[in-house]
Amino acid sequence: MSRQRIVAGNWKMNKTYEEGRALVKDIVGQLQPTETLVILCPPFLHLNSISGQIKDVRSLKLGAQNCHQEGSGAYTGEVSAAMLQSVGVEYVILGHSERREYFGETDELIAKKIDATLKEGLHPIYCCGEKLDVREAGGHLDLVAAQIKTALFHLSAADFEKVVIAYEPVWAIGTGKTATSQQAQEMHAHIRSLIASKYDQQVAGLTSILYGGSCNPSNAAELFSQADVDGGLIGGASLKAGDFVAIVNSF
Secondary structure, eight states, rough: HHHEEEEEOOOOOOOOOHHHHHHHHHHHHHHOOOEEEEEOOGGGGGGGHHHHHHOTTTTTTEEEOOSSSSSSSTTTTTOOHHHHTTTOOOOOEEEHHHHHHHOOOHHHHHHHHHHHHHHTTTTEEEEOOOHHHHHTHHHHHHHHHHHHHHTTSSSSSHHHHHHHHOOOOGGGGGSSSOOOOOHHHHHHHHHHHHHHHHHHHHHHHOOEEOSSSSTTTTTTTHTTTTTOOOOOESSSSSSSSHHHHHTTTTT
């Protein structure tokens, strides 16, 4: 078996209901048959509608941008993994740098969310990565290792195999800066070696590791050509059908 190539679009807090439907219609219209797994991760309000729009497109899957760690209860404004599963969601972004920065999420909390999604049969897309000061101080490899160990390494090998990892150099998100393909490859290889040391080479070899930092149609092909880069978690470029499909086609 080879690793799954994945391009996931994180819409963040963008697109009204009708704008979202129009964007998905454009993506479906432009997307050619592909072996790459394409995951759309819109805000919660779009999930049920988009689930219907993409149900007949084999390569398109539905993802959410977050979920709560509890199964149900008095958590006003939150959404559970079971709720997501009930509308056709298969993937959930967890630990995104913006959730860490603006909502104070820690890897201890993210570990609970990972468990909640796996319990409902969903695939977590776990985000990890360093800020600029950590990168400049040379601590990026150690920081990402600590993040992964805290959030993921309590999992059995069978559960870990359901996880997708997304490396986000936080200094390259929305800044126009991009990690060089060599910097991306270095970190992705580091993550894969961590997984091999915890589980084994087979588990590590099957884990899809995505790059998530200002990936666009002009740099995607070079990034995706790296041995340990299995695709991208796409932000701004996922809001334009042509750009997003071009990134998918970069493989």
